[in-house]
Amino acid sequence: MGNASSTLTQYDIEEVQEHCNYLFSQQEIVALYERFCQLDRNAKGFISADEFLSIPEFSLNPLSQRLLKMVDGLNFKDFVAFLSAFSAKASLQHKIELIFKVYDIDGKGQVTFKDLLEVLRDLTGSFMSEEQREHVLVWVLEEAGYTRNSSILLDDFVKVLSSPGLKMEVEVPVD
The missing domain is CATH 1.10.238.10 (EF-hand)
Structure with a gap:
């Protein structure tokens, strides 16, 4: 191998x-x-x-x-x-752990407002101003019970994303 x-x-x-x-x-x-x-x-x-x-x-x-x-x-x-x-067979926990790693930019085991803002910037590009991104992010964090100074740990991330309906799958074509 x-x-x-x-x-x-x-x-x-x-x-x-x-x-x-x-x-x-x-x-x-x-x-x-x-x-x-x-x-x-x-x-x-x-x-x-x-x-x-x-x-x-x-x-x-x-x-x-x-x-x-x-x-x-x-x-x-x-x-x-x-x-x-x-994989369709992967647990929700496994999927969320991968998403967390994407958001945890510096790999320190926590997601900060700055990390979330950078990901949102990547996702929205020029479609949103920096001010709009910050406003949306502050609102979303407050709705989830966090502030812009909060650090979100993996356990917190799991609680927020454990809602039913999260779909993150790919099929492997087999001949």
Whole structure:
């Protein structure tokens, strides 16, 4: 598995399944490996930020630069682990933890007003002024019981986002 051009053994597949808490079937892991090898153009055994940006859905995502920080240099096992949050079988907790990492810009385990503002800036671009973004964000935080000086921890994030209906899934095409 270290070399992207090698083939997966049954042991490799089972090891990746275990690493991802069995959120993908063996067929899905093989399909993901084929995609990983396509993305790993230089057969280095990991995918660079530039290679990730070759995925149209990824490069068009307004949060792609944040996601790149999380995925740059992933080997196959970690690539599948990252994608596991998008599995239909992943728990809501698992999905929320990934979202939290996207918002936790500095990786300190808390989301601040500044972090939220930066993400909102990425999402809205020039469609909102900085003043509008701050106004909206202050209102949303107050509605959730927070202030602009609050730091939101993962547990708080889980409480806010645990509403039914959160959908964050991707299907792995299997031949």
